[in-house]
Amino acid sequence: MLISRLGSDDAAARAREDRLVALSAGAARVLVVPHLYHLPETSSIWARLAALDGPVLAATWLHPRPAEWLLRRHGVGASGLTVLSLLADDCFAALRALLGEAGGAGTVEELSEAATPRWYPVVDRDRCRECGHCRQFCLFGVYAAGPDGQLVVANPDRCKPGCPACSRVCPEGAILFPLYTQDDAIAGAPGRLMTPDPAARRMLARHCGIPCPACRQAGPAATPAPGSDAPICPECGRALASAPEPEPAAGEVFDEIDALIDDLDALTERRS
Ligand code: SF4
Ligand code: SF4
Incomplete structure (x- = not known):
């Protein structure tokens, strides 16, 4: 016991x-x-x-x-x-x-040992399908591919305290942050399963150009023009049945990554 x-x-x-x-x-x-x-x-x-x-x-x-x-x-x-x-x-x-x-x-x-508070993801291996999206999404190198290609939480202490961002990207609800208090599904409460957040999935598609499991399109995701009623894929945000959008300029991508880092920092400050 x-x-x-x-x-x-x-x-x-x-x-x-x-x-x-x-x-x-x-x-x-x-x-x-x-x-x-x-x-x-x-x-x-x-x-x-x-x-x-x-x-x-x-x-x-x-x-x-x-x-x-x-x-x-x-x-x-x-x-x-x-x-x-x-x-x-x-x-x-x-x-x-x-x-x-x-x-x-x-x-x-x-048994006793001094320990300082930590914050990192715990992966439910029964649910993980090894898609690698969390590894592609994380900017801080928390995840890596193991020798057999299996996802590993290689650098847990690089995770941004208070940030549960990759749990919103995982298509399987496999990523848990056990101490997250704002959403029981992210904390892994019984009977609760995290569903992917469309905005986070669109950000993943835009940065990584991954093939969308819903519409099967690959490449950078288009950002719909303001007011546009063109159909978009609810999973990845790409325009449906339309020509591929041009690659975003490198500066745009870095601006978006900077914005994500600012969001993560804001979360960190709110926790401290
Ligand atoms: S995003 Fe989810 S399902 Fe995909 S590798 Fe990461 S934990 Fe596994
Ligand atoms: S919560 Fe953020 S920093 Fe931590 S592993 Fe996920 S994406 Fe990386």
């Missing part, structure tokens, strides 16, 4: 964690750890958790879907992983039901 603390001075949260520890202690081997999302990539705690043998039951302050994919990314629970969310009202009842099956040695160990 793994219990991840919130790590704040919130007395109610601490009481909830301690109740969970007390419920688990008699029936399972319990490891209490700092907030998993904020642990550095190279933390010795990740190595310790990845080395656990047998099925892992993890309780965190994240929704279950991002918690599962965060743990899996670090190799935790390869022999079986069940996640509980301390955000859920029924987490104590769920724990009682699960511990009835788990059994265990009945010990509690607390």
Whole structure:
């Protein structure tokens, strides 16, 4: 049993964690750890958790879907992983039901490590279709292609704090920002799935010239003239059944990228 603390001075949260520890202690081997999302990539705690043998039951302050994919990314629970969310009202009842099956040695160990707040995407690998759009869209090199071509979050700490932009581009709702508070779908709440944002998809099409999955056109996206009622593809914003628009001048592209960076910076300032 793994219990991840919130790590704040919130007395109610601490009481909830301690109740969970007390419920688990008699029936399972319990490891209490700092907030998993904020642990550095190279933390010795990740190595310790990845080395656990047998099925892992993890309780965190994240929704279950991002918690599962965060743990899996670090190799935790390869022999079986069940996640509980301390955000859920029924987490104590769920724990009682699960511990009835788990059994265990009945010990509690607390691991501590200083961690500063972090912000980065967690990818739901069950949903990711390896289209690479997030990698093409991100200006900061957070994503890369692995040796087998699979998407990897290679440089998570390059992500702009507070920015969830690529979750709006992903066509599969696979990109989660577990601490995002303004949209449950981006945070990965149960029953909520992020749908792509047309404006973000149009920006992706314009910068990257990717083939559109809806209208199949490739190349730079046209910006419709103000007041134009010409049909446009709702997915990529390209004009439908019309001649390809000329490539935007390099200066226009950089202006748009600068505007995106300004938007990201504004988000960062609002969070700090
Ligand atoms: S955009 Fe979404 S589906 Fe495409 S590679 Fe990125 S995470 Fe996977
Ligand atoms: S949120 Fe922004 S900075 Fe972070 S990975 Fe996505 S596009 Fe890159």
